[in-house]
Each structure stands twice: as C-alpha cells, then as structure tokens.
Amino acid sequence: MGKLDGKVAFITGAARGQGRSHAVRLAQEGADVIAVDICAQIDTVPYPMATPEDLDQTVREVEALDRRIVASRADVRDLAALERAVADGVAQLGRLDIVLANAGIAPMGGESNAQQEFADVVDVNLTGVWNTVRAATPVMIEQGDGGAIVITSSTAGLKGIGGDSPGGQGYTAAKHGVVGLMRTFANTLAQHRIRVNTVHPTGVNTPMVVNDFMQQWLEEDPTIAGAMTNLLPVEMIEAVDISNAIVWLVSDDARYVTGVTLPVDAGFTAK
Numbered sequence: 001m002g003k004l005d006g007k008v009a010f011i012t013g014a015a016r017g018q019g020r021s022h023a024v025r026l027a028q029e030g031a032d033v034i035a036v037d038i039c040a041q042i043d044t045v046p047y048p049m050a051t052p053e054d055l056d057q058t059v060r061e062v063e064a065l066d067r068r069i070v071a072s073r074a075d076v077r078d079l080a081a082l083e084r085a086v087a088d089g090v091a092q093l094g095r096l097d098i099v100l101a102n103a104g105i106a107p108m109g110g111e112s113n114a115q116q117e118f119a120d121v122v123d124v125n126l127t128g129v130w131n132t133v134r135a136a137t138p139v140m141i142e143q144g145d146g147g148a149i150v151i152t153s154s155t156a157g158l159k160g161i162g163g164d165s166p167g168g169q170g171y172t173a174a175k176h177g178v179v180g181l182m183r184t185f186a187n188t189l190a191q192h193r194i195r196v197n198t199v200h201p202t203g204v205n206t207p208m209v210v211n212d213f214m215q216q217w218l219e220e221d222p223t224i225a226g227a228m229t230n231l232l233p234v235e236m237i238e239a240v241d242i243s244n245a246i247v248w249l250v251s252d253d254a255r256y257v258t259g260v261t262l263p264v265d266a267g268f269t270a271k
Contacts, residue, residue: 002030003251008093010034010086010136012076012128013103015050017206018152020058021239022100022246027067029247031098034089035059036074036082038103042124044117044167045107047211068093076103076128082135096139098250099149101132101178106208107167114166121167125174126181133185137194146193148250149185151178152242153198155268158261179261186259195258197249202265203236210236231267 009026013019014035023033039052055071062069070089074081090096104125107117129151140147155161157175162168179198186196203209245264248254263269 002028003247003253004098005030007031007097007250008034008089008095009098009100009250010036010089010096010132011100011102012036012074012082012132013050014058014071015039015052015054016058017050017208018201018204018239018242019100019102020054020061021243022102023058023069024061024065025240025243025247026098026250027062027065027069029251030067032068032093033062033070034085034093034096035062035069035071036076036085036103037071038075039073040075042105042120044113044120045105046213047208049105050207076101076131077123079131079135082131086135086139090139095143095145096136097143097145097147099132099136099140099147100152100246100250101129101149102152103128103132104152104208106171106214108163108165108171108214118166118170121170122174122177125171126177129178129181133181133196137185137189140194141189141192144192147195148254149189149194149196150246150249151182151196151198153178153182153200153261155200155202155263155265157198157200158263158269182261183259190258195249195254197258197260197262199242199245199249200261200263200265200269201237201242202230202263202268204242205236205238229268230265231271234266237264237266
C-alpha cells in the first residue's frame with residue numbers, strides 16, 4: 001500500500017528531469033498522473049529542451065508501475081492550455097489531489113537578446129507557476145477534499161545567485177517570486193484544506209543543469225562555480241532526492257505542513 005493510493009497528481013515539465021522523476025516516484029506510491037510538457041524549444045534557451053519522445057518515455061515508466069497517466073503537450077505560459085490539460089486529465093482519472101508546479105528553464109548566460117531572455121524565464125518560471133495553480137485549484141476546491149501543491153523553486157529562490165546575465169537575473173527573480181506566490185496561496189487556500197509549499201534544490205543532475213552550455217557558463221566565470229558549491233561533499237544531487245521530499249510534502253505525513261520553504265540542497269543555503 002502506497003502513501004498516495006487513490007490520489008491524482010498534475011505535474012508540469014514532466015517529460016524528463018525532475019518532472020519525470022516526480023511522476024515515477026509518485027506513481028510508486030500509488031498516484032495516477034496528469035503530465036504536461038512543452039516538448040519544444042524556446043528560442044532564448046541555449047540547451048536542448050524536452051521532446052515528445054521524452055514525454056512518451058515518462059508515460060512508459062509510469063505505466064510500467066501499473067498506474068494511469070494522461071500526458072499532453074502544453075506550454076505553462078498558456079493558461080487555457082493548462083486548463084484543457086487539467087479538464088482532460090480529470091475527465092479520465094476522476095479527480096485531482098496534488099499539483100507539482102515544476103516546469104522551468106535556465107538560460108543563465110548570454111546577452112544576444114537580453115530583454116527577451118529575461119522575459120522568457122520570468123514567463124515560464126513565475127507566470128507559468130501562477131497559471132498552473134490557477135488551472136488546477138478550481139477542481140480541488142470543488143471536490144472539497146483538500147490537497148497539496150508543491151512549487152519547485154531553487155536555492156536561487158533563497159539566495160542572490162545566478163550571475164550577471166539577463167537570464168540568470170530573471171531566473172533568480174522568478175525563483176524568489178514563486179516563494180511569494182506560495183505564501184499567498186498558502187493563506188488563501190488553507191480554508192479549503194489545500195496546503196502549499198516550495199522546494200529549493202541545489203544543482204540537480206538533470207539535462208537542464210548537465211549540458212554543454214551550462215558547463216561553458218560555469219567555466220567562463222569561476223566565481224559563480226565557487227559560489228555554487230554545497231556544504232556536504234557532493235557536487236550535485238539526484239532528481240529522486242527532490243522527489244522523495246515531495247512525496248513527504250504531499251502525503252498525510254506532512255498533513256499540517258504548509259507555507260514552508262524546504263531546501264533540499266546538501267547544505268547549500270546553510271553556508
């Protein structure tokens with residue numbers, strides 16, 4: 001018997017990386033999944049983004065656990081698209097209990113199109129979170145059974161890291177911004193027994209972090225790499241480390257935990 005038997009989770013950015021890990025880990029605990037991902041490239045993002053084939057792989061991994069999954073392509077910047085994804089998923093799976101606002105981009109360097117780079121990262125990482133919660137909460141409120149929302153922030157949502165590029169500045173601003181959203185939603189949704197928290201990972205071994213562009217960015221400015229070391233002797237953590245924390249946050253084990261910023265950061269923010 002899993003901790004999340006009978007629950008349905010809506011997960012953005014589910015095609016790979018942390019999103020896929022969350023989908024699989026929650027499925028291991030008995031949850032069914034509504035999964036979305038843009039599965040396309042955003043022009044200002046210099047590393048390869050997820051593909052439709054990546055989302056298909058998430059579907060296979062969840063179904064291999066004998067759980068149901070409804071997957072579709074949707075851009076978190078498009079509220080109507082997220083509302084359609086939620087409606088379709090609930091129509092097939094019957095309910096909605098958990099929301100993981102995970103989708104994000106990290107165009108950390110470059111000045112080729114500064115204004116657009118800043119705008120894109122804020123639109124995805126901040127407005128996209130607002131859209132995700134707005135698309136999902138009416139269903140949860142109408143059900144009347146409570147629920148749990150976890151927003152993926154970052155250590156950059158607690159500290160002023162990110163470098164001197166427009167993308168890095170936008171990333172840090174957005175990751176701080178979702179903490180404000182979380183605290184507001186935690187207050188307004190508490191009357192409906194919906195809990196809202198943020199998780200704050202350090203560097204995670206995912207394609208968003210482990211790619212040629214990110215490596216070049218760190219090499220070009222050693223001060224950034226030095227500022228982004230963890231307290232515990234590990235260079236990066238794994239996606240499942242975040243997933244395990246999220247399983248706890250959305251389960252009854254954390255039934256009275258709301259409005260918190262939870263670092264999963266190998267001690268990064270304690271330095």
